[in-house]
Amino acid sequence: MSSILEKLPEVRGKYTENASLGEKGWFRCGGKAEVLFKPADVGDLQHFLKNCPSDVPVQVFGALSNSIIRDGGLKGVTIRLNRSFADIKADGETVTAGALALDANVARMAAEAGIGGLEFLSGIPGTIGGALKMNAGCYGTEINDVLVEATLLDRQGNRLTVTPADLDMTYRHTNIGDDMIVVSATFKGTSEDARIVKARIEEIKTRREESQPIREKTGGSTFANPSATEIAQAGLPEGTKVWQLIDSVGGRGLTIGGAQMSEKHCNFMINTGDATAADLEALGEEIRARVLEKHGIALRWEIRRIGEANE
Ligand SMILES: Cc1cc2nc3c(=O)[nH]c(=O)nc-3n(C[C@H](O)[C@H](O)[C@H](O)COP(=O)(O)OP(=O)(O)OC[C@H]3O[C@@H](n4cnc5c(N)ncnc54)[C@H](O)[C@@H]3O)c2cc1C
Incomplete structure (x- = not known):
């Protein structure tokens, strides 16, 4: 063969x-x-x-x-x-990081250099490449708010320098194609007392430990929050979050095979031990079907699903 x-x-x-x-x-x-x-x-x-x-x-x-x-x-x-893609350098109020640098390390380096505004990255357990592609964010700040420019390679290996305006960055969305590769990114914060920035990172850590199943085998938020228009059209109160929709259809703790919607944060899906990818996807689709039936809202997967299913 x-x-x-x-x-x-x-x-x-x-x-x-x-x-x-x-x-x-x-x-x-x-x-x-x-x-x-x-x-x-x-x-x-x-x-x-x-x-x-x-x-x-x-x-x-x-x-x-x-x-x-x-x-x-x-x-x-x-x-x-x-x-070689994980270097992080601080310069004045900017930080440049390779695509494989962990978000948490970028937040920490920025804090040590007395740069505030990037501490939200400490709450996201991925890399800078993934954060850019997903326009990741938490606690009111997302990549779009702090990105100055990024270097990408296209499928032919050409190097492109792009700014947020080129990337169509909206809530957990960019136009970075699946065959584009982020090489590095530069972020801008503001000069601040390093101790204050570090204290904010500690606060984020505590908040996350209290509210998210961060020690489980999970992928973070399973679905994105619906838009304000979708919530209004469904006749739901303004500001309704996706976890409330999941709760409303009996999703909290719902299990298929080894996959479960977390009891602690019901928009987090967890592998309780022997889940297959098919279990995880089936559980997500069950939640989507229930929410569609009850509220008429088609939830958008935030978790990327890729590859071939087993026959
Ligand atoms: C416990 C937990 C908590 C989380 N909390 C949050 C949160 O608060 N906010 C939030 O936004 N997310 C959160 N997430 C989700 C996740 O951490 C983010 O989406 C993160 O940005 C993904 O980064 P990654 O490197 O793991 O990406 P991956 O899962 O490896 O990839 C995700 C996507 O990015 C693409 N990608 C990865 N690297 C590159 C690259 N170099 N170039 C181009 N494309 C690339 C992949 O092809 C894929 O499409 C959480 C996840 C967990 C497990």
């Missing part, structure tokens, strides 16, 4: 066939990558993209804290960046 590897260019980094993927993510379940590629550095990644046949699907992940990899795995090449 011919291997997809035969089609791929020679690289300085490493290809691994049939590599564990879903199991490395926050949900600790799901399928494998047909080929996993760890580029040696950005030049190697560009060389790969320029020379990889266009019919080979290419995708990239960060910490897999917002993704379900379906049980049948991912076709094509899945890119995992290496440590």
